[in-house]
Amino acid sequence: MPAETTARADLFExxxxxxxxxxxxxxxxxxxxxxxxxxxxxxxxxxxxxQRGAITAxxxxxxxxxTTFFNLLTGFDRPNEGDWSFNGDSLDKVPAYRxxxxxxxxxxxLTKVLSLLTVMENMRAGAAGQSGExxxxxxxxxxxxxxxxxxxxKAESLLxxxxxxxxxxxxxxxxxxxQRKLLEMARALMTDPELVMLDEPMAGVNPALKQSxxxxxxxxxxxxxxxxxxxxxxxMVRDISDWVIVMAQGRIISEGPPDSVMGDxxxxxxxxxAHHDTALSFEEEEEILAAAQAELEESDAKENDDx
Amino acid sequence: MDWSSILSxxxxxxxxxxxxxxxxxxxxxxxxxxxTGLLNFxxxxxxxxxxxxxxxxxxxxxxxxxxxxLVGFALTIVLALxxxxxxxxxxxxxxxxxxxxxxxxxxxxxxxAKFSDTxxxxxxxxxxxxxxxxxxxxxxxxxxxxxxxxxxxFWVMTVGWVLVAVCCLIVWALMRSPWGRVLKSIREDEDxxxxxxxxxxxxxxxxxxxxxxxxxxxxxxxALRSASIGPSFFATDVTFFAYTVLLIGGAARVLGPVLGAVxxxxxxxxxxxxxxxxxxxxxxLIPEAIMTSxxxxxxxxxxxxxxxxxxxxxxxxxxxxxxxELAIDAR
Numbered sequence: 001m002p003a004e005t006t007a008r009a010d011l012f013e014x015x016x017x018x019x020x021x022x023x024x025x026x027x028x029x030x031x032x033x034x035x036x037x038x039x040x041x042x043x044x045x046x047x048x049x050x051q052r053g054a055i056t057a058x059x060x061x062x063x064x065x066x067t068t069f070f071n072l073l074t075g076f077d078r079p080n081e082g083d084w085s086f087n088g089d090s091l092d093k094v095p096a097y098r099x100x101x102x103x104x105x106x107x108x109x110l111t112k113v114l115s116l117l118t119v120m121e122n123m124r125a126g127a128a129g130q131s132g133e134x135x136x137x138x139x140x141x142x143x144x145x146x147x148x149x150x151x152x153x154k155a156e157s158l159l160x161x162x163x164x165x166x167x168x169x170x171x172x173x174x175x176x177x178x179q180r181k182l183l184e185m186a187r188a189l190m191t192d193p194e195l196v197m198l199d200e201p202m203a204g205v206n207p208a209l210k211q212s213x214x215x216x217x218x219x220x221x222x223x224x225x226x227x228x229x230x231x232x233x234x235x236m237v238r239d240i241s242d243w244v245i246v247m248a249q250g251r252i253i254s255e256g257p258p259d260s261v262m263g264d265x266x267x268x269x270x271x272x273x274a275h276h277d278t279a280l281s282f283e284e285e286e287e288i289l290a291a292a293q294a295e296l297e298e299s300d301a302k303e304n305d306d307x
Numbered sequence: 308m309d310w311s312s313i314l315s316x317x318x319x320x321x322x323x324x325x326x327x328x329x330x331x332x333x334x335x336x337x338x339x340x341x342x343t344g345l346l347n348f349x350x351x352x353x354x355x356x357x358x359x360x361x362x363x364x365x366x367x368x369x370x371x372x373x374x375x376x377l378v379g380f381a382l383t384i385v386l387a388l389x390x391x392x393x394x395x396x397x398x399x400x401x402x403x404x405x406x407x408x409x410x411x412x413x414x415x416x417x418x419x420a421k422f423s424d425t426x427x428x429x430x431x432x433x434x435x436x437x438x439x440x441x442x443x444x445x446x447x448x449x450x451x452x453x454x455x456x457x458x459x460x461f462w463v464m465t466v467g468w469v470l471v472a473v474c475c476l477i478v479w480a481l482m483r484s485p486w487g488r489v490l491k492s493i494r495e496d497e498d499x500x501x502x503x504x505x506x507x508x509x510x511x512x513x514x515x516x517x518x519x520x521x522x523x524x525x526x527x528x529x530a531l532r533s534a535s536i537g538p539s540f541f542a543t544d545v546t547f548f549a550y551t552v553l554l555i556g557g558a559a560r561v562l563g564p565v566l567g568a569v570x571x572x573x574x575x576x577x578x579x580x581x582x583x584x585x586x587x588x589x590x591x592l593i594p595e596a597i598m599t600s601x602x603x604x605x606x607x608x609x610x611x612x613x614x615x616x617x618x619x620x621x622x623x624x625x626x627x628x629x630x631x632e633l634a635i636d637a638r
Contacts, residue, residue: 076498100504112499114492116632125492126503130485133505135513138486139477148485171631184499191504 011054012243017256020047027052027195027226028073028104033082035065035072035250042068043079044250050195055217055227057237057258060247061271066230067109069247070199074106075099086195101128103194109203109230111180113187115173119164122172122183123155124148126190155190162186162216178205185216196220198229202236214240238262246270308592313580315454321573324460324532327467328525329571332549333556333564334474335521340550341558342482343514344494346399349390349406350522350549352413355541356382357523358530359417359426365435367425372438376527383523387516395511402515410543418538431537439531463531470524471565479561481517490514491559525549551615557625566626574614578607 015021026049035043043065050056058066071077073084075096084091086104100106114122130151131137132144159165162182167175172183181201188196201217202210210233218240220227231237237244237258244261246254248270254261261267320326332350339345360382361375390409394401417426426432443462448455456464481487489510492500501507530536548571556567582603585592593603618625624632 074502076501095506096501097504097506100502105504106502108498108502112496112502114495114499116495117488117491121488121491124485125488125500128504132485133489135481135486138484139480141484144485187503 011051012257015051017254017260019252019255021049021255023049023051025052026050028084028086028228030073030084031082033069033072033079033084035068035077035079042250043072045069045082045247045252048245048252050226050228051243052226053221053224054242055221055229055240057241057244058228058230058247059232059234059237059244063249064247064270065250066247067199068250070106070197070230074104074197076106100191100193103192104197105188105191105193105195106197107181107184107188107199107201109199111177111184113172113175113180113183115171117172118169119159119172119175119183120152120155120168122187123159123168123190124151126187127151127154128191151190155186158186158189163212178209181205182209182213182216185213189220193225195226195228198227200230200232202231202233210236234262308581308584313577313584316580317573317577319454319456320576321569322464323456323572324463324467324528326568326572327464327471328528328532329549329552330471330564330568331467331474331525331528332522332545333552333567334471334478335518335525336546336549336553337558337560337564338478338490338514338518338521341553341560341563342487342494343490343511343518344399345395345511345515345518346403347406347515347518348403348543348546349408349410350525351541351543351545352406352410353383353386353519353522354526354529354545355410355413355417355538356386356526358526358536358541359432361527362432362435362530362536363426365438366432372435379523379527380520383519384516387512387519391512391515395508395515407543407546410541410546414538414541427537429538431535431539433535436531436534459534460532463528466531467528470528474521474524475561475565482561486510494559554625555615555618557627560625560627563625563627570626575607575611578610579604582606 011024015023028048028050030045030048032047033043033045034041058069060066068077072079073091075091075094075098078093086099086102089102091099091102094102114125117125127147130144130147132141132147137143156165156168159168162185164175164179164182164186167179172180175183181204185196185198185201198217201213205213214236217227217229221242229241241258244254244256244258245252246261246264246267253266253270254264256264332354335353336347336350339347357379360379361372364370364375364378365372386409390402390405394405416422418429420428422428423430440459440462443458445458445461445465447458449458449461482490489500489505492505493507493510497507500510529540533540552567552571553564554567555570556563556565582593583600586595586598586600586603591600598606622628624630
């Protein structure tokens with residue numbers, strides 16, 4: 001598929017490999033996003049743009065603030081300051097359900113299936129704009145029966161694609177971890193989203209299923225959707241992403257195509273620590289110890305003051 | 308031991324007006340707790356607001372009972388909004404705390420001496436039942452073989468069971484629709500529903516109002532049943548009995564509250580009659596050394612509690628519940 005490959009590369013031609021790089025056609029733009037939990041600044045993003053029609057990966061070590069940033073973008077959490085927009089519409093103070101209606105749908109790191117509903121009901125619940133979900137019309141099936149039939153057909157074709165069609169009448173709670181991931185992704189697609197945001201889609205999925213999940217994510221892009229995902233699995237990141245954004249300690253430290261990012265010294269440092277491959281001399285070690293000791297004493301003194 | 312009188316008395320209670328009151332209250336709780344996962348511990352508050360609206364409009368201002376019913380519904384909705392607006396955005400526990408407190412606040416305020424001119428204080432209100440009994444088509448005693456009811460009770464029962472049937476029909480129609488599916492989804496996982504673009508807060512509010520309106524019907528029935536209304540009937544145990552009724556029958560089942568109410572009142576009166584017979588007379592079945600008749604009158608609650616424990620251990624999904632759901636509950 002060389003043609004396709006060049007098409008993707010085109011999207012990022014001339015884009016700088018720097019944090020906060022301007023994209024040609026951004027679907028999401030966020031500026032000055034800060035989220036503090038007490039004294040801890042979990043997310044501090046100066047500027048980031050997500051390219052439309054591409055698969056963008058968001059990676060970073062544990063505690064880098066990836067999921068928090070996800071929550072902020074999708075309205076599940078509010079930043080202390082900052083502006084962010086989707087398709088040019090500001091999302092400041094927009095509740096999570098409206099964000100989803102605008103076409104930006106997410107999945108969760110810990111899958112959230114509706115356990116005591118069947119797989120098919122889970123899928124139908126995903127469909128947007130159902131008139132049967134309005135209280136007054138709900139009582140009278142002739143308002144919503146035809147929509148329900150159409151949604152069921154759509155759900156069946158999605159379940160077919162995600163290899164869950166045999167499970168359609170089982171409770172979602174009886175599915176395995178990997179199948180739940182698939183169901184959650186399929187359910188998100190019932191809303192016809194423009195931007196699909198996947199939070200660790202591969203966590204806890206067995207290798208065989210992983211391959212088919214990779215295929216599904218790629219097919220989302222080929223349908224013209226934009227995908228942003230958080231992932232720890234570097235093979236997956238390298239395999240399917242067109243662009244990679246790296247976060248560490250709440251900041252974006254690097255951006256670029258997968259290969260260039262993985263060779264970036266800042267990224268290696270963030271994952272492995274800046275000194276992981278330099279041998280320390282005796283003096284340097286002493287110096288670090290002394291600094292640590294001083295810090296300890298200082299905090300002790302402070303505690304005593306407080307008392 | 309007179310078994311036939313125990314059976315007759317128990318059937319009389321199981322189908323009688325009190326069972327209907329608890330059945331309606333439990334239908335409301337089924338919408339709240341069974342389908343939406345809202346913990347409303349103040350159903351008695353909804354019942355009280357509605358019941359007192361109907362009665363006091365008739366006694367204080369001399370207006371018709373029908374108008375009282377409308378006002379009762381309106382005030383129930385207002386109460387649901389007052390309780391829901393601050394709490395439904397928060398975790399489920401907050402609604403539980405606020406509703407149980409609100410129900411007590413309402414009860415204490417209405418029974419306060421300050422308002423005794425309007426609401427009758429601890430004695431409550433009477434003297435409103437005339438228009439309801441005037442349209443009673445029954446007279447004398449209605450005998451169905453095993454047991455019998457007076458004409459007034461039977462009229463209340465007729466109206467009550469028709470209401471129960473209509474309510475069940477409404478719940479059934481709502482819960483098979485996409486609207487009901489959203490409620491059930493909220494019960495399973497709010498955030499998932501939010502991520503699919505549904506306004507969870509609005510749905511929870513609708514559920515709180517609708518369940519409250521079923522509770523309002525229960526409140527009207529309380530007044531019609533005893534031809535009076537007083538604060539003593541709306542203590543917190545009313546809500547917990549209604550929860551018991553719901554759990555016996557099976558939560559999130561349309562007919563769960565109906566079956567639950569009938570079984571609950573059958574058992575409670577059968578046990579009561581059994582123990583009162585067993586400890587009365589000159590040569591009682593249970594000698595006085597073990598139990599006096601006064602102590603025996605409380606035994607029904609002991610056994611009911613034991614029965615509930617056994618039910619929760621061996622059939623926690625209730626009588627109409629689905630065994631398959633249990634396997635999944637251990638998430």
